[in-house]
Amino acid sequence: MNAKYYTLLLILPLLTVALTTTSIDADAAKSKGVGTASYGSKNAFKVCGDRLCSEMGTEKSLSQPKSVTSTKQPTSKTTSEDKHSEEMTLRLARASVPATIPMHKGWYNGEPVYYIITDSSEKVHADTITEKQGWKVELAPLLGNTPKEALSKTYIFTNGVKGDGIHGFQGEVFTSTPSQPEAYSALTSHIHVTWNNPAKAQSLNSEDAILKAAADGLVTLTDLPVVINMPQIVWPGGQMKVKQDKKLDDMTPYGDAQVLDIDTKNMKVTFVAHRGWGPDGRTIYYIVTDATPEMPAEMMGVVSSPTSAKLIANSAAVDLFQFMNGIKGSGPMGFQAGIAAGAPGDANYSPMWRIFMIGWKDPASAAVLETIDDINAYKKAGLINVELARPMEKDHIVNCPFIDPFQ
Numbered sequence: 001m002n003a004k005y006y007t008l009l010l011i012l013p014l015l016t017v018a019l020t021t022t023s024i025d026a027d028a029a030k031s032k033g034v035g036t037a038s039y040g041s042k043n044a045f046k047v048c049g050d051r052l053c054s055e056m057g058t059e060k061s062l063s064q065p066k067s068v069t070s071t072k073q074p075t076s077k078t079t080s081e082d083k084h085s086e087e088m089t090l091r092l093a094r095a096s097v098p099a100t101i102p103m104h105k106g107w108y109n110g111e112p113v114y115y116i117i118t119d120s121s122e123k124v125h126a127d128t129i130t131e132k133q134g135w136k137v138e139l140a141p142l143l144g145n146t147p148k149e150a151l152s153k154t155y156i157f158t159n160g161v162k163g164d165g166i167h168g169f170q171g172e173v174f175t176s177t178p179s180q181p182e183a184y185s186a187l188t189s190h191i192h193v194t195w196n197n198p199a200k201a202q203s204l205n206s207e208d209a210i211l212k213a214a215a216d217g218l219v220t221l222t223d224l225p226v227v228i229n230m231p232q233i234v235w236p237g238g239q240m241k242v243k244q245d246k247k248l249d250d251m252t253p254y255g256d257a258q259v260l261d262i263d264t265k266n267m268k269v270t271f272v273a274h275r276g277w278g279p280d281g282r283t284i285y286y287i288v289t290d291a292t293p294e295m296p297a298e299m300m301g302v303v304s305s306p307t308s309a310k311l312i313a314n315s316a317a318v319d320l321f322q323f324m325n326g327i328k329g330s331g332p333m334g335f336q337a338g339i340a341a342g343a344p345g346d347a348n349y350s351p352m353w354r355i356f357m358i359g360w361k362d363p364a365s366a367a368v369l370e371t372i373d374d375i376n377a378y379k380k381a382g383l384i385n386v387e388l389a390r391p392m393e394k395d396h397i398v399n400c401p402f403i404d405p406f407q
Contacts, residue, residue, distance in 0.1 A: 033117050070108055090368055092275050092337055095330035097253045098260055099405035102133045103233060104164050106154075106172040107205035111236040113174055114264055116289075117166075118401035119143060119229035119351045125264040129228075136407060140352040143227040150310035152176045153225065154188040155210055160201030161362050164267075175207050177235035178290075178303045182402040186231040186399050187316075187352070190224040193197050229351050229401060231289035231303070233262060233269050237321035240269075240289075241301035248272065250368060254332040257301030258288045273405035275330065277374050278343030280371040286340075286400040293394040305399065311352050311393035318342045320353035320373060320400065321386070324367030341372055344402050355389040 001009045025303050106113045118131065121143035122125035157169040165171050173193075178181035179315075193210055195201040204210050204219075213219045233240050243257040260270040271285055271287040278284045281344060286344075290303035297304040311317040325333035342348040358375065359368045361383060378384045387397045 011052060013186050017358075019359050021319065023092060027379040028317075035398065037257040046279065050054045051368040063135070075271075088366075090329040090336050091250055092325050092330055095247050095250050095275045096248045096274075097273050097285070097405050098270050099285070099376050099403055100268050100270045101287075102135050102405070103264070103269050104133070104171065105267070106165075106174055108174045108177050108236060109207075110205045112304045113177060113232055113236070114234040114262075114267075114269075115174075115230050115232045117228060117230050118287075118289075118403065120148075120226060121228070121282060122226040125166070125226050125228060133168070136404060137345045138351070138402060140229070140348065140350050142318070142348060143187060143229065143352075144225070144316075146183060146227050146316040146352075147310050147314060149188070150307050150314070151189040152183060152185040152187055152307075152317070153191065154228075155191050155207065155221075156195050156224065158194045159198045160193075161203050166183070170203050173205060173207060173210060174232070176189050177232055177238070178305070179235060179237050179300060181304055181306055183301075183307070184232075185305055186229055186303070187308075188228050188230050190226055190228065192224050194220045203324070207402070229399070231399065231401075233259070234264060240303065243301075250330070253334070254330075255277075255301070256299060259301075269303065273403060274332075274337075276337040277339045279341050279346070279372040282343060284340060284343050284402050286402045287399065290398045291396075291398040293392045293396065295383075296391050296396065302399075308399065309395040311397050312354060315399055316350055317352040317354045318348055318350045318397070319356055320354045321358050322389075323369075324357045325363045326360040326370060331354075336368060339369060339372065339375060340402070349402070351399055353398045353400050357387055357389050359385045359387070361385065 019210055084368050101116045103114045103116055106115060117137055117142040119138045120129065121141055122140055124135045128138045139216045152174065156167065156171040157165050158167050159169060161170040162168065163170040178184050193204070200218065204213060204325050210219065212316050214221050239262060240259045241257040242259050242262060243255060246260050254274070255272065258272050260272060262269050273285040276284050276286065288300055288302050290302060290305040290308070291297040292304065292306050294304040294306070319341040320338055322333060322338040325335060327336045328334060329336040340353070342350065367378070367379060373387065375384070379386055
């Protein structure tokens with residue numbers, strides 16, 4: 001994200017949100033919107049290895065969070081906070097890496113749509129799609145709690161014309177794309193389309209064609225109790241933004257685009273995968289596909305998805321904690337990497353994230369935090385503030401599927 005992302009964040013009155021999927025202290029659910037001065041590309045950072053360091057070569061172990069102070073005495077022109085921010089940096093090895101993901105081809109109003117499948121609320125579909133595409137689809141049962149108004153609708157074929165669809169038949173048919181932001185969501189509810197006489201099957205590439213076939217008694221439509229995360233990469237009249245500078249290393253700023261390459265011929269897309277921590281300190285990687293509101297989505301170079309705001313107080317979204325000051329690092333605001341309240345394999349994993357901002361009351365005494373327990377302990381000690389992010393005074397949800405970029 002570039003430097004403009006959070007310039008419009010403002011401190012808001014007390015906001016109460018029902019949070020049911022995280023172990024962070026309950027007080028965090030009663031949080032003011034938090035404002036920051038800088039986000040993203042501006043925050044290029046100095047790196048020194050998978051550890052804390054300074055220009056003087058001082059190192060601190062990451063086995064436990066430790067306070068870090070400058071090795072130099074501040075001069076009259078430089079405060080201790082400035083010197084701390086200037087010298088102390090956390091580098092995570094492979095902080096930004098490429099992640100190549102298989103794409104699928106579907107349809108919207110007779111035109112092609114290219115999309116990826118990252119998560120499913122139901123295990124059978126997660127396993128089926130994983131095997132078919134040769135790339136892991138994460139199980140995210142919480143997606144089943146997504147309210148109807150935060151879902152878009154997709155038709156899946158169970159027989160008929162062979163193709164690249166989830167069940168081996170023709171490609172899925174979408175009822176919206178990012179060009180219809182009032183209706184689009186990467187989270188999709190599904191209707192099975194079954195030909196009553198498979199010998200008469202033909203390709204149907206729009207919702208109107210499917211509904212006509214159903215009215216004519218050619219197909220049977222069945223609602224499916226599953227929610228699948230199917231972010232669109234290319235759609236009629238648009239596509240996700242592609243990074244111009246494709247070089248990735250441990251010094252790469254978070255950036256204003258999340259895609260490195262789109263290859264519709266070989267049916268694959270390459271994202272930037274960002275490294276962070278799971279709730280217990282395990283390493284996680286995530287990509288970013290869409291967000292709301294529109295300003296942070298634009299600054300990240302991802303799809304704007306206003307319907308996702310419906311998840312702000314819903315258990316389908318989980319908490320992700322980012323840092324707005326303290327130790328410099330590979331996080332989106334130029335400080336240490338973030339911490340998620342759930343990770344793949346956890347009962348409370350979801351790709352949909354409600355963003356909280358952590359601010360050190362005294363940035364010069366910041367420590368590296370790696371777990372939810374660390375956040376709770378430092379919050380209880382009065383050393384950090386934890387507040388809900390509300391850019392543009394709007395609800396902020398980001399679709400960040402957690403993936404294995406090395407599979």
